[in-house]
Amino acid sequence: QKEVEQNSGPLSVPEGAIASLNCTYSDRVSQSFFWYRQYSGKSPELIMSIYSNGDKEDGRFTAQLNKASQYVSLLIRDSQPSDSATYLCAVRTSYDKVIFGPGTSLSVIP
Amino acid sequence: DTGVSQDPRHKITKRGQNVTFRCDPISEHNRLYWYRQTLGQGPEFLTYFQNEAQLEKSRLLSDRFSAERPKGSFSTLEIQRTEQGDSAMYLCASSWQGDTQYFGPGTRLTVL
Numbered sequence: 001q002k003e004v005e006q007n008s009g010p011l012s013v014p015e016g017a018i019a020s021l022n023c024t025y026s027d028r029v030s031q032s033f034f035w036y037r038q039y040s041g042k043s044p045e046l047i048m049s050i051y052s053n054g055d056k057e058d059g060r061f062t063a064q065l066n067k068a069s070q071y072v073s074l075l076i077r078d079s080q081p082s083d084s085a086t087y088l089c090a091v092r093t094s095y096d097k098v099i100f101g102p103g104t105s106l107s108v109i110p
Numbered sequence: 111d112t113g114v115s116q117d118p119r120h121k122i123t124k125r126g127q128n129v130t131f132r133c134d135p136i137s138e139h140n141r142l143y144w145y146r147q148t149l150g151q152g153p154e155f156l157t158y159f160q161n162e163a164q165l166e167k168s169r170l171l172s173d174r175f176s177a178e179r180p181k182g183s184f185s186t187l188e189i190q191r192t193e194q195g196d197s198a199m200y201l202c203a204s205s206w207q208g209d210t211q212y213f214g215p216g217t218r219l220t221v222l
Contacts, residue, residue, distance in 0.1 A: 004152075034210065043201055043213040044153065088152050096208050097166060098143070100152035 003027065004091050004101035012107045019076040021104050023089030026070070032092035033065055033072045037085045038103065044088055047074070079108045112136060114214035116202050122220045123192055130188045131217045135204030142185050143211060144177055145201040153201055159185060192221045 036044035145153035161182040203211035
């Protein structure tokens with residue numbers, strides 16, 4: 001089992017819809033979780049971090065964490081064409097190392 | 111600009127040559143990470159430093175790869191005897207302790 005897995009893409013949603021991105025991780029002791037956005041040819045940029053079970057909202061983005069299920073998700077409301085990118089889930093493991101998932105490519109169709 | 115910087119941004123080399131990349135982290139950050147990313151994949155962990163100490167190196171990393179952070183500030187990543195499979199984007203990130211990592215623009219390596 002890979003340490004961090006994400007739902008396979010590409011994911012296509014119409015403009016204005018909700019995009020749902022999922023991530024599971026294998027290290028039960030992990031405490032810190034991050035979502036990054038990466039545009040083609042660019043480096044990853046942080047969208048949100050989450051540390052506690054439940055929801056965390058920031059503008060159009062909501063991160064959800066369920067440590068019992070070892071699951072973290074990112075919802076993007078009112079999706080815009082500018083949200084088209086690859087979304088990377090990252091987990092800080094019990095070894096204090098940050099592991100990235102393979103990414104999910106999102107395409108928002110105008 | 112006080113973000114993470116990397117140099118060079120692009121490097122083209124011939125198979126068998128040695129290459130060295132530099133990363134300058136955000137000044138107040140004590141941790142510095144190196145990742146490698148190939149097309150369609152997430153960043154793959156290579157190694158990280160806390161101050162000048164190299165705390166971990168990926169088991170996947172061959173002995174041709176070495177990294178240093180001699181004064182706890184900038185870091186260098188050297189690849190000896192490059193192979194075509196080394197072609198990738200090399201990303202550097204920094205953080206304060208294990209908190210959020212901030213990435214530099216990356217160095218794209220092409221091995222001919």
